[in-house]
Amino acid sequence: xxxRPRRRGAELLAxxxxxxxxxxxxVGLGRLTMEGVARRAGTPKTTLYRxxxxxxxxxxxxxxxxxxxxxxxxxxxxxxxxxxxxxxLLIEWSRHPTARAVQAIMTxxxxxxxxxEALQRVxxxxxxxxxxxxxxxxxxxxxxxxxLVTPVVEDIGEALVLKHAIDSGEEPTRQRLAEIVxxxxxxxxxxxxx
Amino acid sequence: xxxRPRRRGAELLAxxxxxxxxxxxxVGLGRLTMEGVARRAGTPKTTLYRxxxxxxxxxxxxxxxxxxxxxxxxxxxxxxxxxxxxxxLLIEWSRHPTARAVQAIMTxxxxxxxxxEALQRVxxxxxxxxxxxxxxxxxxxxxxxxxLVTPVVEDIGEALVLKHAIDSGEEPTRQRLAEIVxxxxxxxxxxxxx
Numbered sequence: 063x064x065x066r067p068r069r070r071g072a073e074l075l076a077x078x079x080x081x082x083x084x085x086x087x088x089v090g091l092g093r094l095t096m097e098g099v100a101r102r103a104g105t106p107k108t109t110l111y112r113x114x115x116x117x118x119x120x121x122x123x124x125x126x127x128x129x130x131x132x133x134x135x136x137x138x139x140x141x142x143x144x145x146x147x148x149x150x151l152l153i154e155w156s157r158h159p160t161a162r163a164v165q166a167i168m169t170x171x172x173x174x175x176x177x178x179e180a181l182q183r184v185x186x187x188x189x190x191x192x193x194x195x196x197x198x199x200x201x202x203x204x205x206x207x208x209x210l211v212t213p214v215v216e217d218i219g220e221a222l223v224l225k226h227a228i229d230s231g232e233e234p235t236r237q238r239l240a241e242i243v244x245x246x247x248x249x250x251x252x253x254x255x256x
Numbered sequence: 257x258x259x260r261p262r263r264r265g266a267e268l269l270a271x272x273x274x275x276x277x278x279x280x281x282x283v284g285l286g287r288l289t290m291e292g293v294a295r296r297a298g299t300p301k302t303t304l305y306r307x308x309x310x311x312x313x314x315x316x317x318x319x320x321x322x323x324x325x326x327x328x329x330x331x332x333x334x335x336x337x338x339x340x341x342x343x344x345l346l347i348e349w350s351r352h353p354t355a356r357a358v359q360a361i362m363t364x365x366x367x368x369x370x371x372x373e374a375l376q377r378v379x380x381x382x383x384x385x386x387x388x389x390x391x392x393x394x395x396x397x398x399x400x401x402x403x404l405v406t407p408v409v410e411d412i413g414e415a416l417v418l419k420h421a422i423d424s425g426e427e428p429t430r431q432r433l434a435e436i437v438x439x440x441x442x443x444x445x446x447x448x449x450x
Binding site: 168172212218220224226229245250 | 362365366404406408409411412414415416418419420422423425432435436439440443444446
């Protein structure tokens, strides 16, 4: 009777990622099942099991696929601009459904520590913190002292964006991002903005 | 029939603060009433209305009473130690029931903006951010450039403590607090740790 045309490859994968995120939004992490995702995607459950052991693996895959990767200037000639762009990327990502999925996993961390650890591995593979890839790129090219790019310093940008969002309930403006870069990140890596 | 001995002054006030915080923990912000607090405290409702217009005012009063005040070294001779102590104060406060009350108010911010604003006035009266009082003290005595103590810089310590707690689910150690001071706050105010 016709039905849905068969999807393959990247198209099918994107549909399954969308389905697991939509299912998570509706039923929550505790009730996420392969059945639910398969039903929502209109795909046999066996298709899912061919690639993932369970709904958590599929969810982590969806998070990894949507996680943006910072692209610092190859010549490392605009540290300030690259840092602002990295924080802008964080804000754009925070509007994506996978950001809610990350929050759901972090909230359940005490009940599901193995899932939170797997999530950290996803982040590690993507460069860990926003701004970290940029900072290590410039340090690698000798423009910053690598000893100054510590875990605390990698965290400054994300921490100040998060704090601003919690306090104000709003995304920081581009002006605020520039202040975070100029007044907090650059001094920490030994660069005084002009 | 005896009953509860009548409490006065500071003792009564402390009992009412405890009662409003316990009531909040049990029923939540949306169902907090003078009746509920009075019943829990074993006090006539009229006693409460003599001092506060409603349960929110009583709750804000409890938060203000428990909010710690930073005491920087009068001679301003230990910036690093005073900053670590300020962050330690933040961590101690975060274990107090009023920290949960603050979180409840912030979570309901969109529904109850006037309450969140009143809370900000409580914080402003207490010196706003942890570490801000210390930084302004040293700036006032000419040991820091006051132009460097911006809202972003006032936020660095709290933001990094919060981020650490969210990521790890644990309080930062004293060692981590020292790293936050040395690697993020001191550079932002133009001081390189020795």
